[in-house]
Amino acid sequence: MGVSIQVKNLNAWFGKKQALFDITMTAAANHCTALIGPSGCGKSTFVRCINRMHETIPDAKATGSVKIGEVDAYNGTSAPQLRRRVGMVFQKPNPFPTMSVYDNVAAGLKLNRFRSNAKQMDEIVERSLKNAALWDEVKDDLKKKSGASLSGGQQQRLCIARALAVEPEVVLMDEPCSALDPISTGKIEDLIFQLKQNYTILIVTHNMQQAARVAEYTGFFLLGKLIEFEKTTKIFTTPSDKRTEDYITGRFG
């Protein structure tokens, strides 16, 4: 089951440059929350702070509090432990190029020394691929076909399956459809609807229609600040901030 993501007073820096200013928001459990805003506004940095990917960049740091359910992300948890609870799907599909489809899905478990017999692993791989709506397309040569030989849209669903295999509680998606065509995008969006039943989803998108289609809540970022956080229906019909209105009506960004 999904758990909520609670962020309080989050600040983030790249060296001396501050990228996020005092962000406070909560993404509700088993719902999809979208983050919109112009390029460079800090959406991706925000998402990367949640699974502590931000700190892998030299000179980058973050302060504040992030809680995944009851777990404090910045206190008493190691980054690898945290990331096993927080799946992530990246902008560009990034399957492991030397591995088969099967091994890509199993990678998270194998590399984390999860002990299982072959039958258990087969089941997990099949379930994850089914949950990512990819099973029917790859089931015939799971172990022979390289993950990198799939099409872009299939690769992205493979990456989702890979993230789901470690059974996270929340799934972060950083512009998961920006490298995909409309048909693949449609498939991923359908998938997000199904995934909501079991996971909490936080999606960064440049596409406002996409936010309107998949998310119950939407946050608008501008210059490192969270300007408005509201129900999606409200933010796209009657935004309370002038800047939000200017952005969603296409006056800038």
Place this chain on the structure above:
Amino acid sequence: MSNSVTPNQAMAGSNALEIPNVSKRRMVTDHVMTALSVSAMFLVLAPLLAIFGYLVYKGVGSISWDFLTQTPKPVGEPGGGMANAIEGSAVILGLASLLGIPVGIGAGIYLAEYGRGGYLGFIVRFVSDVLNGVPSIVIGIVAYSLVVLKQKHFSALAGGVALAIMMIPTITRTTEEMLLLVPSQIREAAFGLGVPQWRTTLSITLRTALPGVITGVMLAFARVAGETAPLLFTAFGNQFWNFNLNQPTAALPLQIFAYAISPFDEWHKQAWAGALVLIVMIVVAVSAVRLAVSRGNLRGAH
């Protein structure tokens, strides 16, 4: 304005005739460049084929079962072979690989994954490049003072150490370059699954870069396989079988050197045969490793 032509003017009227001329010039340039690069390829290939062909011509006549299975005979006695030198070369190269490959790959991993912008990384990179340029005879002296003087006798171990030192900088730098070619998204994918950094480096990044790393290792291996100078006062050479790492050991390059400068025709022929065997050994070793690695990889995986 006189010599600037707008696209519209260039397209219009009389100028339209020039378009076929331009493309003809491009075609000629294209053919010339292709011809130049093909001939450059032949220039590279020619010495290699010439050397190999000459070696076969001179050496193949002296290669016999005896040559491959017997130790050298005293001067004046016909026959004999280089079996002990082939064995010695294999032992010394194996030892050098055992010592040099882990250190080289480890240092390459440090440079690419941990010490990228750091001061220590800069020093390691610089020292490694300088080490790459140190003459092999100097490396031999280093191994002599590090191992031979301590042990008070020549040994296969000392030869292995000398060759290992020579292998390290090549392996280090190619490993670093190959790891840097792996896109950071691949590392992030592993981090995102909760895989710790050391495990990501070994199981994902190094695994992805493996074909390139192997190329570096094989380059280093092939380079030291023919080295004579660093072995002169480390492994020293031996006329008899030796399987003890602590004893002077024969090696093909040493045996070739000794026979080639001798005044005997019979020994000259054996030197040619030895050189041919050495090259074939290198080709076989490199191909075997390549084959083994490519088998473990999926098709279309790069």
